[in-house]
Amino acid sequence: MSTITVNQISKRFGKQLAVDNASFEVTPGEIFGLLGPNGAGKTTTLRIILDIFKPDSGEVSVLGGKMTEGKKDRIGYLPEERGLYQDLPLDHCLTYLATLKGLSAHTAANRIEIMLKRFDLYEHRKKKVKELSKGMQQKAQLIITLVHDPELVIIDEPFSGLDPVNTQMVKDMLREESQRGKTIVMCTHQMHQVEELSDRLVLINKGKVVLYGRLAEIRRRYSGQDVIVHPLNELPKDLPGIIRIEPENSAFRLHLQQGVLPKDLLSHLVNRGVELERFEVRIPSLDEIFIQIVTSEGLIE
Amino acid sequence: MKKFWLVCKHEYLRHVLRKRFIMALLSVPLTMAVIIGVGVLAAFVSMDFRPIGFVDQSGLFSNPQPLPRTSRGWFPIVAQSQFASEESARQALADKEIQGIFIIAPDYWETGKVTLVAETLLDSSIYRDFEEFLILNFLASKPETIRERLASGAEIVVRSTGTERQLDSSNFFTFLVPISSGLLFMLAINTSGGYLLQAVVEEKENRTMEIVLTSVSTNQLMIGKIIGNLSVGLSQLGIWLLATIVGVIFAIRAFPEFSNFRLDPTFLWVLLVTFLPAFVMVSALMAMVGATTTESREAQQISALFTIPIGVPFWFMGVIMTNPNGPLAIGFSLFPLTAPVTLPLRAILTNLPFWQIGLSVALLTLFAAGALWLASRAFQLGLLRYGKKLSLRELFQKA
Numbered sequence: 001m002s003t004i005t006v007n008q009i010s011k012r013f014g015k016q017l018a019v020d021n022a023s024f025e026v027t028p029g030e031i032f033g034l035l036g037p038n039g040a041g042k043t044t045t046l047r048i049i050l051d052i053f054k055p056d057s058g059e060v061s062v063l064g065g066k067m068t069e070g071k072k073d074r075i076g077y078l079p080e081e082r083g084l085y086q087d088l089p090l091d092h093c094l095t096y097l098a099t100l101k102g103l104s105a106h107t108a109a110n111r112i113e114i115m116l117k118r119f120d121l122y123e124h125r126k127k128k129v130k131e132l133s134k135g136m137q138q139k140a141q142l143i144i145t146l147v148h149d150p151e152l153v154i155i156d157e158p159f160s161g162l163d164p165v166n167t168q169m170v171k172d173m174l175r176e177e178s179q180r181g182k183t184i185v186m187c188t189h190q191m192h193q194v195e196e197l198s199d200r201l202v203l204i205n206k207g208k209v210v211l212y213g214r215l216a217e218i219r220r221r222y223s224g225q226d227v228i229v230h231p232l233n234e235l236p237k238d239l240p241g242i243i244r245i246e247p248e249n250s251a252f253r254l255h256l257q258q259g260v261l262p263k264d265l266l267s268h269l270v271n272r273g274v275e276l277e278r279f280e281v282r283i284p285s286l287d288e289i290f291i292q293i294v295t296s297e298g299l300i301e
Numbered sequence: 302m303k304k305f306w307l308v309c310k311h312e313y314l315r316h317v318l319r320k321r322f323i324m325a326l327l328s329v330p331l332t333m334a335v336i337i338g339v340g341v342l343a344a345f346v347s348m349d350f351r352p353i354g355f356v357d358q359s360g361l362f363s364n365p366q367p368l369p370r371t372s373r374g375w376f377p378i379v380a381q382s383q384f385a386s387e388e389s390a391r392q393a394l395a396d397k398e399i400q401g402i403f404i405i406a407p408d409y410w411e412t413g414k415v416t417l418v419a420e421t422l423l424d425s426s427i428y429r430d431f432e433e434f435l436i437l438n439f440l441a442s443k444p445e446t447i448r449e450r451l452a453s454g455a456e457i458v459v460r461s462t463g464t465e466r467q468l469d470s471s472n473f474f475t476f477l478v479p480i481s482s483g484l485l486f487m488l489a490i491n492t493s494g495g496y497l498l499q500a501v502v503e504e505k506e507n508r509t510m511e512i513v514l515t516s517v518s519t520n521q522l523m524i525g526k527i528i529g530n531l532s533v534g535l536s537q538l539g540i541w542l543l544a545t546i547v548g549v550i551f552a553i554r555a556f557p558e559f560s561n562f563r564l565d566p567t568f569l570w571v572l573l574v575t576f577l578p579a580f581v582m583v584s585a586l587m588a589m590v591g592a593t594t595t596e597s598r599e600a601q602q603i604s605a606l607f608t609i610p611i612g613v614p615f616w617f618m619g620v621i622m623t624n625p626n627g628p629l630a631i632g633f634s635l636f637p638l639t640a641p642v643t644l645p646l647r648a649i650l651t652n653l654p655f656w657q658i659g660l661s662v663a664l665l666t667l668f669a670a671g672a673l674w675l676a677s678r679a680f681q682l683g684l685l686r687y688g689k690k691l692s693l694r695e696l697f698q699k700a
Contacts, residue, residue: 050515069304069518077515083508088315096311100304100516144512 001064003028003152003183004049009058010207011044018044019055020207026185026200031178033194033201033215034187035286041207042187043080046156049185050077063152073102076150080157080187082141086130090121093129094143101148108147115143135166142173153177156187171197191286203290210293215286222289223281227254227262229269230278239268251278304517308525309532316496316533325492326537329485330544337548341375341555352382353427354390354399359409365438368430369449375555379427381434394418403431478549479568479649480618483642485541486576487611490641493534493580494587494608495601500526501591502600519680523592527584527676534580571648571658578665579641583607585672592679610638614646625650634661637668 004026011019019041026032036042047053049060051067063071085093091112098108116122119139124132132140138161145153158174159167174197178184188194194201195215203211211218229235230251237245241260246253256265262281269276284292316322357365365383372378382399384390390402401419406412415431417423440448504510513522586607594600614621614633621630625647633643640661647653682695 052511052514072516075515077512079508079511079515081508081511083504083510083512085315085503085509086507096307097512097516099307100513141512 001028002026002061003063004185005059005061006045006049007059007061009045009048009055009060011041011048011053011055017207019048019204021058022202022204022207022209023058024202024209024212026183028183029178029181030199031174031184031186031197033191033198034185034204035189035191035194035201035211035290036204037189037290040189040204042189042204043156044207045204046077046154046185046187050075050154073148074151076145076148076153078141078145078153078155078158080160082138084129084137084140084144087128089126090129090132090140091116091125094140094147097144098147101150103148111147111149112143115147119143134161135163138162138166139169142170146173146177150182152183152185154185154187157190158186158188159190159193191290195286201286203286203293205290205294211289218286218289219283222292223283225256225258226282226284227256227265228252228278228280228282229254229274229276231269232275232277233273235274236272239265239272241265241268253282305521305525308513308517308522309529312496312500312526312529313532315500316530317536322492322533322537326540329541330548333544333548337551337555340552344376344555348376348424349400350377350379351398351400352380353401353403353423353431354382354384354393355403355405355431356384356387356390357405358387358407359405360407361409362405362435362438365434366441368434368437373426378430379424381431391418394420401427405435476622476649478545479646480615481545482542482572482645483615485538485545486579486641487608489534489538489541490580490583490611491608492537493530494583494604496533497526497530497584497587498591498600498604499597500530501588502594502597505591506596520677523588523676523680527581527588527673531580531584534584538576565649567653568645568648571653572645574658574662575641575644575665578662578669579637582637582665582669582672583611585669585676589672589676589679592676592683607638610636611642614639614642618646621646622650631657635664637665640665 002025006022006024008021008023009019010017010021022041022045034042034045044053048055049062049067051060051062051072060067063074085096088096091109094112094116095105095108098112099105103111113122116125119142121132121136121139121143124136129137129140145155153174155174158170162170171193174184174186186194186198198215200214201211201218202209213221228248228251235245235252239245239254241257241264243255243257246255254265256262262279266279269279357363362383365381367381368378370378379400382393384393384402387402387404390399390404393399394402401417401423404416404418406414406416408414415435436451437448440451504513517525587604590600590603590607594603617629617633620627621633621643624630630643630647633639634647634657644653644658644661
């Protein structure tokens with residue numbers, strides 16, 4: 001059974017269609033990437049999943065059914081627009097938000113103490129939130145997301161504004177939570193971060209799902225159209241099935257026509273007597289795949 | 302349900318534990334204490350407690366008895382000291398042993414003439430006490446109850462027609478209480494409404510709202526916030542009213558002139574039935590404004606649309622007091638934003654028809670329910686709108 005099932009949801013704000021008939025599933029225990037450029041409809045989709053917004057049409061199932069008040073306590077959410085009560089002492093602020101997640105004040109205090117120590121914030125616990133650095137506040141928000149040991153963790157733009165050290169800390173934390181069997185939905189426009197962490201993903205643009213599936217499968221699907229060739233002698237310019245040839249450092253990038261396989265190119269090169277030092281089928285990045293998709297589908301204005 | 306209480310408790314404690322709230326809370330009792338203290342102190346400092354002399358040239362008071370009491374409130378009364386001759390009395394006055402001399406004329410029985418010789422004007426209580434002293438000694442042979450009754454005079458109570466309500470028009474507190482309770486209501490509603498507004502806008506501005514909304518429903522959040530902040534205002538109002546009551550009790554004890562003060566029970570229950578729905582109504586309106594606007598300055602400007610009308614009856618206080626059953630007074634009593642100040646005041650001034658009280662409270666309750674509905678809509682639609690305010694059309698359009 002899926003942890004999240006999004007079934008043909010749409011949401012409109014005035015004249016703007018924020019989510020357009022989107023469907024995807026998130027399976028238990030995976031790190032799922034919800035990708036898309038800024039303004040694609042990712043956050044609106046998350047808010048529909050979290051029952052903050054109601055969809056105009058379509059259905060969402062979370063943790064085995066419709067969202068209930070009880071289920072909210074089983075979900076940890078780190079929104080993109082992050083905030084804490086600036087005038088409250090850190091421990092007071094964390095305790096209040098943890099009790100809203102169903103923890104008793106005593107349990108919340110115990111767990112917060114452990115997590116403050118883990119995140120090197122324990123000595124700052126009595127300071128007002130506004131006295132903490134931005135990095136410290138982001139760590140505090142991670143504590144709020146995880147303090148109630150949620151089954152499902154949803155994080156929106158988790159690496160936004162983080163320095164490399166804290167970025168690594170968040171990645172480690174996400175991997176650790178995943179290893180503990182938690183389902184993680186990571187929503188970001190930084191696609192390279194998802195490549196590093198996610199098993200499966202959905203890519204949204206202008207509210208529509210434009211790519212959905214297992215990362216390895218997607219890459220396989222979109223690989224093979226570019227080949228890097230490092231010849232030891234001259235490269236013929238009239239090779240069949242080639243759209244264009246671009247020099248790349250001491251090598252050449254050959255763009256293959258649709259339907260032409262890299263092995264066909266390799267045969268042509270060998271038959272034409274080209275001696276090769278290197279022949280590499282290039283695996284495209286998610287950024288490149290995204291640009292390729294939206295360009296071919298005319299989705300970029 | 303538990304989460305609603307958590308929100309409520311959080312909202313209540315975050316304000317009542319703030320220094321500026323505690324300062325505001327203490328300001329009224331402290332001001333009251335200072336006013337009474339300064340009043341009592343000024344009275345003590347300015348009063349002359351030396352005896353007043355009198356010379357009886359009429360021979361009517363051969364063996365005068367002193368007044369039965371020795372103090373008035375917290376102040377000792379000035380004793381009457383008899384002198385055999387005007388010369389000896391004038392000598393005592395020159396020696397500063399007494400503060401003045403009442404000379405009872407030989408033809409007092411026919412003319413009632415008494416001459417006061419003093420260096421300055423004396424406190425008015427000295428005249429009253431001397432008159433009482435004369436009456437009591439004139440009636441020395443009469444039973445004590447008759448003497449006291451005649452000496453005290455009549456206590457005139459003004460009673461409005463067709464009702465048991467009574468009003469002492471000469472009493473300062475009779476008008477002070479409804480006016481000050483209206484002012485305190487305004488202060489309290491502005492405080493709690495302001496806190497509520499601030500709480501909603503702050504959570505939007507500092508982006509805490511989205512985290513909170515993934516833990517509680519919008520209705521739980523709204524009700525928790527309204528009740529929490531409403532309780533702040535009610536606590537404040539309660540403590541201020543308590544301080545006022547204590548202040549009035551002290552003032553009555555210090556200055557017995559105020560002892561004929563009566564608080565009409567109609568006023569009290571009208572106060573209760575108007576203040577409670579009015580509190581809910583204004584709080585809900587504040588919550589709605591907080592949820593629909595994008596920043597605190599804008600929210601405060603819009604909220605003035607609700608808070609200013611509450612004080613409008615004070616601008617027309619003269620008209621309401623001179624014509625408490627006039628169209629303006631009745632109109633203000635029925636309009637929900639002006640009713641909380643006008644209705645209790647009119648309850649002191651006139652015999653309020655029951656239909657007016659009922660209609661006013663019904664309208665207030667209806668408006669409070671409507672304001673709660675609007676606040677709920679605004680919370681559902683506007684809480685996560687950053688940088689874009691909710692339009693009235695969106696607020697009223699079908700969900």
